[in-house]
Amino acid sequence: MSENGVNKGRRRLLTATTAVVGAAGAGLAALPFIQSWQPSAKAKVVGAPVEFNLQPLEPGQIIRGLWRGKTIGILRRTTEMLDTLPGLDSKLRDPDSAAEEQQPVYAQNQNRSIKPEYLVLVMNCTHLGCVPELVPEVGAQPFDAEWQGGFYCPCHKSKFDLAGRVYDGVPAQLNLQVPPYQFLDDRTIVVGIDPQSPA
Ligand code: FES
Numbered sequence: 001m002s003e004n005g006v007n008k009g010r011r012r013l014l015t016a017t018t019a020v021v022g023a024a025g026a027g028l029a030a031l032p033f034i035q036s037w038q039p040s041a042k043a044k045v046v047g048a049p050v051e052f053n054l055q056p057l058e059p060g061q062i063i064r065g066l067w068r069g070k071t072i073g074i075l076r077r078t079t080e081m082l083d084t085l086p087g088l089d090s091k092l093r094d095p096d097s098a099a100e101e102q103q104p105v106y107a108q109n110q111n112r113s114i115k116p117e118y119l120v121l122v123m124n125c126t127h128l129g130c131v132p133e134l135v136p137e138v139g140a141q142p143f144d145a146e147w148q149g150g151f152y153c154p155c156h157k158s159k160f161d162l163a164g165r166v167y168d169g170v171p172a173q174l175n176l177q178v179p180p181y182q183f184l185d186d187r188t189i190v191v192g193i194d195p196q197s198p199a
Helices: 003-016 025-030 032-036 041-046 079-083 086-091
Strands: 050-053 062-067 070-076 118-122 133-135 150-153 158-160 181-185 188-191
Antiparallel strands (some): 062 070, 070 118, 133 150, 150 158, 181 188
C-alpha cells in the first residue's frame, strides 16, 4: 500500500470518528477524558493500579490513559461492534486467545473481556510498540478491502479486530494484551489488579 493510501485512511478516520475520544502522546492533555483517570503521584512512580471513570464514555468511544508506562485503551463496544467478532476467526492468527500471556484467564473468551461491552487493552502494538489507531467503521479501507472495524497500526500495517485479536499475515504476531483489571463498580474500572484481589 502506498504512503498516500495510509494518509487517506487517516484523514477518513479523523472525519468519521469525531465521536471517538482518544489520542496518544501529547494530544492527551488537550482532551476532556483526561479527567477520567487520575493516577496519584505515587501510582505513577510504582506502577500501582490506576482507576478509569467510565461515566463519560458513550457507546463506540474509547478512552486512553497510562499504566506502568503503557498506553491503556478502554473501548465501549456497541452491539454492532460485538457482532463483528464471531465472523473473523478465519482471518486471525490467534482467534481463541490461546497465547496465555496476552490476557488474564477471565478475559480468555471471544470478547476478551469481563463484560462484553467494555474492552480493556494495552494499546502498544505487539510488533514494535506503536499505538494502533481505532478504525471503527465497517467497509473498505486503504489497508483492508473487507474491514470489519478494529485497530490499525500505521507503523508497519498490523491489524487487530475489535477484541484486539491480531490478523494473520501482518508483522505483529500476538493479540494486543489485556491487562489485569477489575470493576470497582458499574462506572469504574481499575487497571493493574485482578478481580477479587485483596486490597
Ligand atoms: S509497531 Fe505496529 S506494526 Fe510494527
